[in-house]
Amino acid sequence: MVKERSMMSHPPISQSYNNDLTDLQSSYRTTYRMLQKVQETAVTRGDKELINGMISDVQYAIEWMRTGICPGNRRGIERRAAYQREKLMDPSQMQTYIEQQHRLTPASVITEHQRDQLEHALSQLSSRERECYELHYGMCYSFQEIASLLALKKGTVQYYLQTAQKKINAVM
Structure with missing residues (x-):
């Protein structure tokens, strides 16, 4: 009461x-x-x-x-009603993927240091790389779905993801 x-x-x-x-x-x-x-x-x-x-x-x-x-904003993603599909996400949502790659602590626990590392790694990406990376690894979108969403070719999405992964591996 x-x-x-x-x-x-x-x-x-x-x-x-x-x-x-x-x-x-x-x-x-x-x-x-x-x-x-x-x-x-x-x-x-x-x-x-x-x-x-x-x-x-x-x-x-x-x-x-x-x-x-x-x-x-009348170009690219803005023209495709991104605000209706966009989902805000915290870098800690990427934790599951990072755990698989680097065998960190259980997915339900992330230390402050790990959060800082992840934020720093993501800050090294270009906006397009980060967008593709978060859609693929954070929201489980397929390459084709990301390509359609961002008006890119599937191969371009793969390239952005490979480049992003290399940058993240270099920082982590």
């Missing part, structure tokens, strides 16, 4: 996040309106350029917060 009361006194994290996001969006909209007013009174060309840049930045942030998608 005591637990129920204490839990009821704090809003769920998602509700708190939504409230904070709403406040942030409101703040950006207010800033946008203020910048528009300042833009009207700007005298020098330099001031106008600076204010236009600020307005553009604020509009970009507002759009990103509104949609949850990085504005302006």
Whole structure:
């Protein structure tokens, strides 16, 4: 009973996040309106350029917060509704694969040192190599599925995975 009361006194994290996001969006909209007013009174060309840049930045942030998608990305994976298929993952999810390769501790246990090693190894990969590596070893996608998802050839996916594995082996 005591637990129920204490839990009821704090809003769920998602509700708190939504409230904070709403406040942030409101703040950006207010800033946008203020910048528009300042833009009207700007005298020098330099001031106008600076204010236009600020307005553009604020509009970009507002759009990103509104949609949850990085504005302006119209190529590659962005064009293929990645945000609908994308799954966030922690480097520790790669632990199972690393364990098989290097015979580490049981899959249910990962030390802080191992987590740091894994994060460092993954940081050495290019964004495309890491994307292929995580999809294949972290989410068990086949080469063909990754190729379709990223609009690549199957052989290109294999190449990225081989290169990624070499880099990881060099670091680990």
